[in-house]
Amino acid sequence: MTAIRHDWSRNDVRALFDLPFMDLVFRAQTVHRQHFEPNTVQVSTLLSIKTGACPEDCKYCSQSGHYDTGLDKEKLLEIQKVVEEALNAKEKGASRFCMGAAWRSPRDKDMPYVLEMVKQVKGLGLETCMTLGMLSGEQAQQLADAGLDYYNHNLDTSPEHYGKIITTRTYDDRLNTLAHVREAGIKVCCGGIVGLGEAREDRIGLLMQLANLPVHPESVPINMLVKIAGTPLGDVEDLDSFEFVRTIAVARLLMPDSHVRLSAGRETMNDEMQALCFMAGANSIFYGEKLLTTANPEAEHDRLLFARLGINPERRQDVSDEARAEAIAQSVRQQQLASLTRDAMASRDTVN
Numbered sequence: 637m638t639a640i641r642h643d644w645s646r647n648d649v650r651a652l653f654d655l656p657f658m659d660l661v662f663r664a665q666t667v668h669r670q671h672f673e674p675n676t677v678q679v680s681t682l683l684s685i686k687t688g689a690c691p692e693d694c695k696y697c698s699q700s701g702h703y704d705t706g707l708d709k710e711k712l713l714e715i716q717k718v719v720e721e722a723l724n725a726k727e728k729g730a731s732r733f734c735m736g737a738a739w740r741s742p743r744d745k746d747m748p749y750v751l752e753m754v755k756q757v758k759g760l761g762l763e764t765c766m767t768l769g770m771l772s773g774e775q776a777q778q779l780a781d782a783g784l785d786y787y788n789h790n791l792d793t794s795p796e797h798y799g800k801i802i803t804t805r806t807y808d809d810r811l812n813t814l815a816h817v818r819e820a821g822i823k824v825c826c827g828g829i830v831g832l833g834e835a836r837e838d839r840i841g842l843l844m845q846l847a848n849l850p851v852h853p854e855s856v857p858i859n860m861l862v863k864i865a866g867t868p869l870g871d872v873e874d875l876d877s878f879e880f881v882r883t884i885a886v887a888r889l890l891m892p893d894s895h896v897r898l899s900a901g902r903e904t905m906n907d908e909m910q911a912l913c914f915m916a917g918a919n920s921i922f923y924g925e926k927l928l929t930t931a932n933p934e935a936e937h938d939r940l941l942f943a944r945l946g947i948n949p950e951r952r953q954d955v956s957d958e959a960r961a962e963a964i965a966q967s968v969r970q971q972q973l974a975s976l977t978r979d980a981m982a983s984r985d986t987v988n
């Protein structure tokens with residue numbers, strides 16, 4: 637087993653990106669096999685529960701009210717409609733149902749509805765995930781009490797590139813929400829987008845931020861930008877496919893115990909490219925014809941792809957809440973011990 641580290645330097649991460657492609661993918665696949673069943677991929681289905689008219693200005697997003705993308709806006713869906721979609725996703729083979737809302741953050745009057753959605757979707761035997769924007773500590777606790785398994789909130793890009801992509805919320809706002817989610821005991825789903833016109837140094841910066849969080853996100857979505865006409869990034873230059881695979885491989889090496897999701901952007905990838913991503917350690921996908929507002933491959937196509945590659949969908953995880961809380965507490969204790977040891981070594985070096 638590779639040790640779980642939280643002290644990755646820029647040079648460490650850059651050195652991984654700089655490896656010859658085959659060496660990088662081989663190393664990522666080797667680490668992947670030490671930590672996961674090799675031919676198993678976790679399958680989540682997404683639903684937009686509130687669409688468009690978002691006050692944020694994320695330059696990639698179809699749902700931002702700042703750009704004219706021609707999207708049909710929709711108010712918060714009825715609970716019954718959400719439950720029907722979740723049942724449908726379960727019947728098609730998803731193990732997790734992710735509900736996304738185009739909000740800066742939920743209003744207090746929205747909370748009873750989303751809490752009820754969590755309870756009812758969980759009642760179907762699905763893992764639940766929500767992405768509702770920024771959360772206060774109290775809102776995170778309410779979601780935890782309702783039984784929410786995962787909360788998705790991405791860092792999106794490096795701290796250095798961030799201001800070119802979003803101006804209406806800060807990097808620290810995002811880190812605060814992540815801390816609230818973690819403190820409430822909800823599992824964290826946090827990743828980013830590549831292909832925004834960022835430099836490799838920004839992909840390095842994003843992965844360093846994720847890998848140096850106090851506890852690694854359980855789920856790390858790596859999204860390839862889906863270009864949306866009408867947004868400022870609607871016709872940005874394509875990212876090289878191998879650079880995308882490298883990003884997946886480096887994420888796998890930095891966060892060996894996390895599920896790395898080959899997330900948005902599969903619609904424009906061929907099957908061979910997706911197989912390379914699995915080879916590089918991706919072990920989760922979004923499944924079903926729609927992401928939030930854009931197209932995803934047909935479910936039938938994905939079933940066939942899994943069969944051609946001998947991949948099995950991961951079964952729902954049944955680890956108890958107590959076991960998970962103990963695993964996180966242990967990881968925090970290990971980090972504290974590692975940092976105490978480092979401090980002791982440093983002061984010994986100074987004394988000598």
Ligand code: SAM
Nearest residue numbers: 696697737738739767769790859860861862900
């Ligand atoms: N509004 C909430 C928020 O931003 O926290 C939740 C939904 S938002 C759509 C979730 C994530 O989807 C974003 O942080 C971004 O990483 C990803 N995303 C959004 N639009 C995308 C696009 N056009 N291409 C790829 N990823 C995208």
Ligand code: DTB
Nearest residue numbers: 736767857899900927928929930
């Ligand atoms: C994530 O990292 N990717 C998903 C999910 N979290 C919410 C969203 C992808 C959105 C792609 C563009 C769209 O469909 O609107």
Ligand code: SF4
Nearest residue numbers: 690692694697700738
């Ligand atoms: Fe709003 Fe989320 Fe889209 Fe940003 S990514 S504009 S916060 S829906």
